[in-house]
Amino acid sequence: xxxxxxxxxxxxxxxxxxxEHANNFGNVHGGxxxxxxxxxxxxxxxxxxxxxxxxxAVDMLTFHQPIRLGDLVTLTAEVSYVGHTSMEAEVHVVAxxxxxxxxxxxxxxxxxYVGLDETGKPxxxxxxxxxxxxxxxxxxxxxxxxxxxxxxxxxxxxDSV
Ligand SMILES: CC(C)(COP(=O)(O)OP(=O)(O)OC[C@H]1O[C@@H](n2cnc3c(N)ncnc32)[C@H](O)[C@@H]1OP(=O)(O)O)[C@@H](O)C(=O)NCCC(=O)NCCS
Numbered sequence: 001x002x003x004x005x006x007x008x009x010x011x012x013x014x015x016x017x018x019x020e021h022a023n024n025f026g027n028v029h030g031g032x033x034x035x036x037x038x039x040x041x042x043x044x045x046x047x048x049x050x051x052x053x054x055x056x057a058v059d060m061l062t063f064h065q066p067i068r069l070g071d072l073v074t075l076t077a078e079v080s081y082v083g084h085t086s087m088e089a090e091v092h093v094v095a096x097x098x099x100x101x102x103x104x105x106x107x108x109x110x111x112x113y114v115g116l117d118e119t120g121k122p123x124x125x126x127x128x129x130x131x132x133x134x135x136x137x138x139x140x141x142x143x144x145x146x147x148x149x150x151x152x153x154x155x156x157x158x159d160s161v
Contacts, residue, residue: 003127009079028067040077041089041111053113061109081142085122
């Protein structure tokens, strides 16, 4: 299977933050942002593997700054590491105050997905080809991140009690 460029997976989504995204304090609910980030990461991975995907893990999801209602949120996602059937996407969020034009980097995270075939079985993904030094380092470090996730995951809920 031929490899594919990181840049070929890149997606960008924009969404105006309205009342349906609010928390009780008048800012945007963290869960609303997490959902959008998951969607953006999934789209990048679908673009890469050209199969449907499911989310398997999320890590290092950080809320750097609050997002206000009325802000235009732009999410960018791209595949950062590919295992065999698993793919990691790095997702970034920027919130723009449309009246002042001020843009704030608010969130980032790594999401991990697995591509599935028509029968629901994990399917192998094309190799990832980094083009920049940042993409190459991030991809190499992705292998370390993935090994750590696997070492920490509890597949059986009984393991945690
Ligand atoms: C994802 C799923 C299909 C994997 O099935 P499985 O039988 O465990 O398959 P495998 O053990 O072969 O794992 C598949 C890949 O997931 C990776 N994986 C499994 N658990 C993981 C974890 N906790 N963190 C990161 N990657 C993980 C494996 O390392 C493997 O990657 P690789 O092929 O690149 O080496 C299954 O766990 C599942 O359906 N989970 C629920 C997904 C879901 O409902 N998501 C929310 C809605 S989208």
